[in-house]
Structures are given as C-alpha cells and as structure tokens.
Amino acid sequence: MSETRFTDQHEWVRLDGDEATIGITRHAAEQLGDVVFVELPQAGRKVGAGAEAAVVESVKAASEVYAPVGGEVTEANAALEAEPAKVNEDPEGAGWFFKLKVGDRGEFAKLMDEAAYREFVKGL
C-alpha cells in the first residue's frame, strides 16, 4: 500500500516501500500557471530532507522544488523535459518530478497527510 504526504512548500511525496515519488501539488501547479521548463536531479544524487532538488519555471517565474524526505535519486521524469505542461495537466500523477530511495522513513511520518494539507491550503 502506498501512502501520500505533503509539505508546506507544496510538494507531494508518495511512499511505496522505500521508494518515494515526488512532485508538486495541484494547488502549487495552479499558482505557478503554465509550466514551461523543469530542471530535474540526476539519478545517483543524494539529497537531504528540505534540500533544493529541482526547479520548475512558469512563463512568469522560477521556483525551487525541495526534497520532502532525504535519499538517493533513482529516477527523474524525463518526459517533463519535452512536455513540461504535464505538470499542469496532471500534477499529482504523470507530472511527477523524481523518485528517491528513502533513507529515514521517520521524515515521511512527520509530513502532513492529505486532510492536513487541505486545511493548510485553505488557511493560505
């Protein structure tokens, strides 16, 4: 069973065993507007929780994407390089950014669950 959690920086992370898939939330994609460029981490790169791991750019501005949990990057979503608009079309599905082999699963447990994230967004 996979479980998805959320950060206050509007990333989502889905954990399957020790593999985490990371992307930006629908709320974040809507706020950004049309995504025109995504810079992704290379496989093998080690990132700590909260570290800058990717960049997403809309027509208007560039934003950092932080790793919600630490680990080693196993795969980046190469499809986004040719089709960055996937981030807007399906931010929490086909628009995923990268996958990590998670180190400390305790970092995951500290993140918001979906209900908490929805409340968080409502309060913005």
Added chain:
Amino acid sequence: MSETNETLKQTPLYALHLELGGKLVPFAGYAMPVQYPTGILKEHLHTREKAGLFDVSHMGQAFLSGTDPARALESLTPADLTGLPEGMQRYGLLLNDTGGIKDDFMTTRLKGEPALYLVVNAATKDGDFAYMGEKLKGAADLKTQPQRALLALQGPMAADVLERVSPGISSLTFMQAVRANVAGAHAIVSRTGYTGEDGFEISLDGKDAERVARTLLGDDRVLPIGLGARDSLRLEAGLCLYGHDMDENTDPVEANLTWSMGKRRKEARDFPGSGRIIEHLLNGAGKKRVGIRPEGRAPAREGTEIADKSGRVVGHVTSGGFGPSLNAPVAMGYVENQFSAPGTRLDLLVRGKAMPAEVVAMPFVPNRYKRASK
C-alpha cells in the same frame, strides 16, 4: 489577497477583472490582473493570433498646455516633439539632468489641439509628473488626468474588432492618433501598443471604461489579457520595461534607444546630459542593451549574470523569461560593448551553471505594425 488589495488602488475595471476571474496582484500600487483563467501562455498566443484586451488604466495620462508645450518638453527629452505632426504619436525618453533615463513615454499631438497628450509608466507617473511640473514651471502647464482610463486592444484582429464599434478607425496607421467615438464614448485612439502586434490604445473617461471594455469583450475574437502576457509579449517584441531594461543609470545610447532621438536634437545637442550622450553616440558607451537567445529551454531571469567564454562576467540580464510564440526562452540585458554584436557567443550563469547563449537582433518575433505605405 483581499488584505493586500485593500491598500492598493483600483482601476475603473477592478470589478470587471474580479468578475472575469482575474488573478489580482499588486503592481505599481494598483491591484492588477496578472492573468485570467485562460492563463498566461494561452493569453499570449491568443493576442498574437486574434485580439486581446488589456487594462492599462494604471498608466499616467496628462495634457501639457502652454505657448509651445512641445518646445518646453524638449528640454527634458531628446525626442523631436516640435516636429511631431498633427495626428501623430511619438516615443520619447524622459531624462534626468545627467542624461539618465527617468522614464519612457508617449507624446501625441491631436489634430487642432494646442495641448500635447502624454502617457507615462504607472510606477513612475507620480515622480514624472512632479518632475515635469517643476522643470517646466512657467513654460508649460501640466494637467494630470487621473480620471481617465486606458485600454489596449492588440492583435491581428484588433482593427476589425474596433472598426465595428468605431467606424473609420481602421484607417489609422501605426502611431497615428485621433479623437473618436468608441461604442458611444469619447476617446483618444492611437494605433500603437506594447506587444509588437497591430493594435490600438484607447483613452477614455473612467466612467465609460467598463461599458466599452464589455462591448469589446463581447466580440468573440477578444479575450481579456493580464500583465503576465503583456510582459512576455513585449519581451518577444524587444520592447523595454522601465525600471528593468533601463533606469536612471542608463542613457539612451546604452539602452540602444538612439532611434528615439531626433536628428535635429542630436545636431543641436540641446537636451539634458547631451555631453555624455553625444560622446557615447560618437565613440560608443561602455555597455549596450542587446537581445539574447539562450540555448535549450531554461529561461534566464532578470539578474542572471552573463559571462564571456573565459568565464569573465561581462553583463547581466534585465528581462528574461519564456517566449510562448517562440516556444523558447528569450532575454535582454546589458553587455560590454565588444560583446554586443549579433552572433556573439556568451554564457548565462543560471543556478551556478554556464548555459550557452547568443546575442541576437531584436525583435525576437517580427513586428506586425500597420505602417503607412510610402
């Protein structure tokens, strides 16, 4: 958002922006729509394909009257204003005492009217008008027009759309201006804009603005367009944004805007900072504004350093983003003179990496102005 908007000024179209789902952001002290639900990318492309309506009522409008307001205003700009024919508009640079650029602005001489009609930038209007008022005291009288709204209708179908509600208006050519009736409202209409497309700017009383805007939006070829697309459109057109692509630390030669200086003015050298500016004209300035095409898809934003191939920083980006019509990143910035020729290979230092780029001629997207045939 409601909290910040309370302290912001509103244009006469504020309620309409909200009704249209505009995402309002603070800009130059106003709550302005950065985009509508259509989104910046589609708004941009729609303007190039059909027609877009922009609210630019935040810009500063004024009339300058007096015995010879054109001659008076020439003391603050190197533009040829006394030579501006009736029914024409002209672009000019407002200079400080040392020839630095305080703003760029439009001057219109309407047929049969002694006063000049001026439009300046929103963020600088208070300063500009105070400066003009003080410098021209005794020579000309500036009357600001805060009650006026300004709409821009831009795109290849703009003329057909406007003709329907203002018969005869499509006979104007680029940079011509006239008083006209637009959908029943008294307006000053000029065939100009800030997108590189054919189009019009329509100045009218604020009380008429919403009704005229609704009439224009009632044409199914017209969509409301926000400031986000306005910025990407003007960048592709190679047009400067004041405060970014030029400021008081740049002069007209450095900003590559010498075309806005009148021939007579250059010969007479009778404008602020003419010593420095003529010296730069003759011998080149140290830096120059250029167009830049980054390779790949990563945009280089304002502030990005520009390096030569040895890694030495030789300039910086002043406007940069993604050009939806080019489907590629575009930028403009200042580089040392010896790197300003089109074709020069440079690197953009984006997030610590050197991204190859090339200096190119502007506009990035060809202008489609409706010029008078000669």
